Amino acid sequence: MIRKFDDTTALLLIDVQKGVNDTQYYGGKTGRRNNPDAEANIAALLTEWRRAGGRVAFTRHDSREAGSPLKLSLESGSQLDGLEPAQGDIVVTKDVNSGFIGTPLEVELRRAGIQRLVVAGFFTNFCVETTVRMAGNMGFDTYLVHDACATMNRVGLDGTDYDPDLVHGMSVASLHGEFCTALSTRDAIGLCTSDASHLARAQGNE
DSSP: OBOOOOTTEEEEEEOOBGGGGOHHHHHGGGOOBSOTTHHHHHHHHHHHHHHTTOEEEEEEEOOSSTTOSOOTTSGGGSBOTTOOOOTTOEEEEESSSOTTTTSSHHHHHHHTTOOEEEEEEEOIIIIIHHHHHHHHHTTOEEEEEEEEEEOBOEEOTTOOEEOHHHHHHHHHHHHBTTTBEEEOHHHHHHTTTSOBTTOOOOOOOO
């Protein structure tokens, strides 16, 4: 059974910025994104988290790539509407995939007494996955809210255009049980107020 999220748990939102909807930049000529409900699920999770008085952390991506829409100097680098940090939130700026590289995120979380992380955001197979992998390796009890994440299609070396749902699903499957426990938005929200007897922390195979 997974116990109710308490004051040792933080919600970590990854790169919830307007540029994540630039399908042409991230997906190429056939660019498309999965999970159109991601923003609404993140907003619902954030609302309930704040209502419960939980700690919130954000990463913001300031890309090194010249053409990237995820630059803080651009309008596309600004936060998605309704997903802005509030006073007292932990906010770090990164320029690589992991929220822990070149940022004070770990220090800020440890200082706040955080032991568990609940992660959502963009993109599932890039910054979310890299951050979740590191969080798990660093000893955080990590949970991924899989339906509060999204990604783009990817074109392989042989020209195969991999559907974004497939890319997303494979990323979640690779993480669950090895680096984190994957949860739905509904279950994550439920854990803000009570234990979940129907849920168990995923156990790794290694």
